[in-house]
Amino acid sequence: xxxxxxxxxxxxxxxxxxxxxxxxxxxxxxxxxxxxxxxxxxxxxxxxxxxxxxxxxxxxxxxxxxxxxxxxxxxxxxxxxxxxxxxxxxxxxxxxxxxxxxxxxxxxxxxxxxxxxxxxxxxxxxxxxxxxxxxxxxxxxxxxxxxxxxxxxxxxxxxxxxxxxxxxxxxxxxxxxxxxxxxxxxxxxxxxxxxxxxxxxxxxxxxxxxxxxxxxxxxxxxxxxxxxxxxxxxxxxxxxxxxxxxxxxxxxxxxxxxxxxxxxxxxxxxxxxxxxxxxxxxxxxxxxxxxxxxxxxxxxxxxxxxxxxxxxxxxxxxxxxxxxxxxxxxxxxxxxxxxxxxxxxxxx
Amino acid sequence: xxxxxxxxxxxxxxxxxxxxxxxxxxxxxxxxxxxxxxxxxxxxxxxxxxxxxxxxxxxxxxxxxxxxxxxxxxxxxxxxxxxxxxxxxxxxxxxxxxxxxxxxxxxxxxxxxxxxxxxxxxxxxxxxxxxxxxxxxxxxxxxxxxxxxxxxxxxxxxxxxxxxxxxxxxxxxxxxxxxxxxxxxxxxxxxxxxxxxxxxxxxxxxxxxxxxxxxxxxxxxxxxxxxxxxxxxxxxxxxxxxxxxxxxxxxxxxxxxxxxxxxxxxxxxxxxxxxxxxxxxxxxxxxxxxxxxxxxxxxxxxxxxxxxxxxxxxxxxxxxxxxxxxxxxxxxxxxxxxxxxxxxxxxx
Numbered sequence: 001x002x003x004x005x006x007x008x009x010x011x012x013x014x015x016x017x018x019x020x021x022x023x024x025x026x027x028x029x030x031x032x033x034x035x036x037x038x039x040x041x042x043x044x045x046x047x048x049x050x051x052x053x054x055x056x057x058x059x060x061x062x063x064x065x066x067x068x069x070x071x072x073x074x075x076x077x078x079x080x081x082x083x084x085x086x087x088x089x090x091x092x093x094x095x096x097x098x099x100x101x102x103x104x105x106x107x108x109x110x111x112x113x114x115x116x117x118x119x120x121x122x123x124x125x126x127x128x129x130x131x132x133x134x135x136x137x138x139x140x141x142x143x144x145x146x147x148x149x150x151x152x153x154x155x156x157x158x159x160x161x162x163x164x165x166x167x168x169x170x171x172x173x174x175x176x177x178x179x180x181x182x183x184x185x186x187x188x189x190x191x192x193x194x195x196x197x198x199x200x201x202x203x204x205x206x207x208x209x210x211x212x213x214x215x216x217x218x219x220x221x222x223x224x225x226x227x228x229x230x231x232x233x234x235x236x237x238x239x240x241x242x243x244x245x246x247x248x249x250x251x252x253x254x255x256x257x258x259x260x261x262x263x264x265x266x267x268x269x270x271x272x273x274x275x276x277x278x279x280x281x282x283x284x285x286x287x288x289x290x291x292x293x294x295x296x297x298x299x300x301x302x303x304x305x306x307x308x309x310x311x312x313x314x315x316x317x318x319x320x321x322x323x324x325x326x327x328x329x330x331x332x333x334x335x336x337x338x339x340x341x342x343x344x345x346x347x348x
Numbered sequence: 349x350x351x352x353x354x355x356x357x358x359x360x361x362x363x364x365x366x367x368x369x370x371x372x373x374x375x376x377x378x379x380x381x382x383x384x385x386x387x388x389x390x391x392x393x394x395x396x397x398x399x400x401x402x403x404x405x406x407x408x409x410x411x412x413x414x415x416x417x418x419x420x421x422x423x424x425x426x427x428x429x430x431x432x433x434x435x436x437x438x439x440x441x442x443x444x445x446x447x448x449x450x451x452x453x454x455x456x457x458x459x460x461x462x463x464x465x466x467x468x469x470x471x472x473x474x475x476x477x478x479x480x481x482x483x484x485x486x487x488x489x490x491x492x493x494x495x496x497x498x499x500x501x502x503x504x505x506x507x508x509x510x511x512x513x514x515x516x517x518x519x520x521x522x523x524x525x526x527x528x529x530x531x532x533x534x535x536x537x538x539x540x541x542x543x544x545x546x547x548x549x550x551x552x553x554x555x556x557x558x559x560x561x562x563x564x565x566x567x568x569x570x571x572x573x574x575x576x577x578x579x580x581x582x583x584x585x586x587x588x589x590x591x592x593x594x595x596x597x598x599x600x601x602x603x604x605x606x607x608x609x610x611x612x613x614x615x616x617x618x619x620x621x622x623x624x625x626x627x628x629x630x631x632x633x634x635x636x637x638x639x640x641x642x643x644x645x646x647x648x649x650x651x652x653x654x655x656x657x658x659x660x661x662x663x664x665x666x667x668x669x670x671x672x673x674x675x676x677x678x679x680x681x682x683x684x685x686x687x688x689x690x691x692x693x694x695x696x
Contacts, residue, residue: 004436004437006413006437006438006696007435007696008695008696009696040638040639062638062639063639065354082595082639083595083596083603084595085593085594085595085605085654085655087355087593087655088352089352089354090354108596109596109597109654111654112595112596112654115654115655135603135635135637135640135642136595136596136603136640165637245433245435246433247430247431247432247433247460247484248431248456248457248460248484249457255431255483255484257433257695258695259695260612260614260667261666261667261670261693261695262695264608264613265612265613265614265615265664265667266608266613267613267615287483289483289513290388290410290666290667290670291388291410291411291430291695292483292484294483306433306457306459306460306463307433307435307463316613318609318638319608319609319613319638322609322638322671323670323671323693324693325693345609345671345672345673347356347605347606347607347609347610347639348354348355348356348357
């Protein structure tokens with residue numbers, strides 16, 4: 001690594017990124033499933049362009065402001081996979097978006113369908129189904145009724161979607177993928193034939209090609225410590241790390257200057273810590289403050305020196321990217337580009 | 349509340365903020381302890397100015413870039429309470445800072461003291477002591493030896509400091525404050541008389557006025573759900589909330605559009621959830637995704653309507669502020685100002 005950057009700093013290995021993009025694009029194409037990657041992971045126009053060049057059908061976004069930013073950058077087919085509530089202000093923004101790009105929006109209640117229909121008559125929507133994550137979405141058996149209500153209200157129903165978020169846990173991927181397929185099958189039976197859209201990086205390889213017409217993984221572009229610990233990516237797939245400096249040491253522990261304000265504080269109950277270290281796979285981040293990662297090494301392993309620069313793999317890369325203004329892109333350890341995080345803080 | 353803002357959105361009640369600033373300033377003055385508030389909480393020039401107007405001795409900052417931003421804004425007495433490692437790049441920035449403001453820097457090893465002395469000869473430093481948080485800092489009994497090494501290396505030792513971070517837990521504040529006082533007393537005994545600087549919002553009221561010459565609380569300006577649940581602030585002290593919209597509901601649960609990308613994902617083991625709701629004190633945020641807060645209400649409590657706008661109290665306000673570009677300042681429910689988060693993402 002020949003980088004001399006102020007730490008902490010988010011860096012992306014452009015070669016690993018490119019391989020990750022190609023691998024997922026080829027896998028989806030090979031199985032006949034359209035790929036509509038979730039842009040909330042990278043929030044980055046340069047990466048989204050490459051996804052489209054490699055065959056993606058369009059982008060998935062999480063918020064109206066993400067949709068606006070990617071529409072401004074020329075992307076013309078956007079799925080807002082979120083149960084949007086069209087307050088007057090947001091309704092005007094949705095109308096403006098729908099007039100300039102192909103916009104799909106999620107619905108999970110008759111009330112929101114009616115409000116969206118008043119806001120944007122004829123808007124294209126997908127009915128959100130709960131396949132086991134129990135966050136938003138209707139029960140699969142209720143999808144047909146909601147589609148009817150949406151149609152009656154004046155929306156254009158294009159199909160059903162789900163997010164199998166319950167795949168985020170040890171050994172849960174197969175079951176979540178099966179439940180995703182079952183939920184989409186049951187839900188779609190109540191509608192005219194259309195889109196059947198599902199997740200997700202942990203389930204991507206297990207997704208049913210018989211059921212899904214489209215999938216929306218996000219994290220695969222970079223990988224992260226959660227995917228490593230779920231076994232759904234390998235160390236070689238890690239494209240994004242946070243460069244950080246050893247600032248303190250004591251016994252078999254040391255402190256890095258990358259804390260929650262750059263890594264994010266996400267920690268699932270099954271995670272072994274607050275992130276992993278490329279250069280010390282046996283190390284664990286046992287505590288995280290805003291500007292301190294406390295790293296523990298197994299007894300007998302030499303502790304790095306003060307001033308050493310190490311690469312941290314964040315637990316959940318989507319939140320790390322959202323904390324950075326730009327991504328420093330490298331190839332063979334040399335900086336080759338800087339990409340703005342165009343949709344940073346695009347929460348509204 | 350007569351605000352019509354896109355949600356989620358960080359708002360600050362300017363009247364509560366002013367009361368919090370005054371209360372802490374008066375309490376510190378009344379006890380004869382200098383107040384050097386930690387600016388990492390608000391990262392905001394307007395709030396820092398008010399702290400100085402109300403008598404603060406200077407500011408505490410966490411990073412060199414925070415120091416640079418507040419120095420640029422005219423603050424001339426800054427304590428960088430962090431075990432800085434002066435890489436060549438950072439050394440040049442420290443020299444530039446020390447040439448234009450009064451700069452104090454933390455040290456916790458002879459090696460970093462020697463490196464700092466080479467980088468900025470004569471730099472004023474405080475020796476960091478571990479009072480029980482076990483993050484950085486030397487044992488109290490080692491402070492004198494480190495001070496001697498720093499002095500010999502060419503630094504100007506001004507005293508000792510600690511952060512009693514182990515006060516963040518139920519019923520731990522008294523013990524942490526006692527340990528803070530004991531650690532600073534023992535450490536200071538090995539040095540020439542000087543500063544004895546301690547935390548922190550949870551311990552502020554319990555801090556020993558006999559021992560501490562200075563304290564560095566941060567969170568008190570806004571309060572947050574952690575302080576509420578520790579009992580170290582009340583609902584009336586909450587100055588910062590995140591406006592958010594109900595977008596989905598099912599049974600006794602509903603979904604708000606404020607997720608980890610605006611609230612932050614901090615959740616201590618003893619916290620009852622991922623934040624609290626001003627308008628529903630009995631509610632708990634039982635799950636948090638990037639753009640979804642899943643809120644559970646007790647059985648029988650009416651669930652808010654779709655489109656309702658509610659105020660979320662984040663668990664850890666420092667990370668919430670760092671996720672916002674600006675703070676919308678209100679008085680009596682009306683927007684009165686917008687303050688940039690000047691030191692957002694100032695991690696280096």
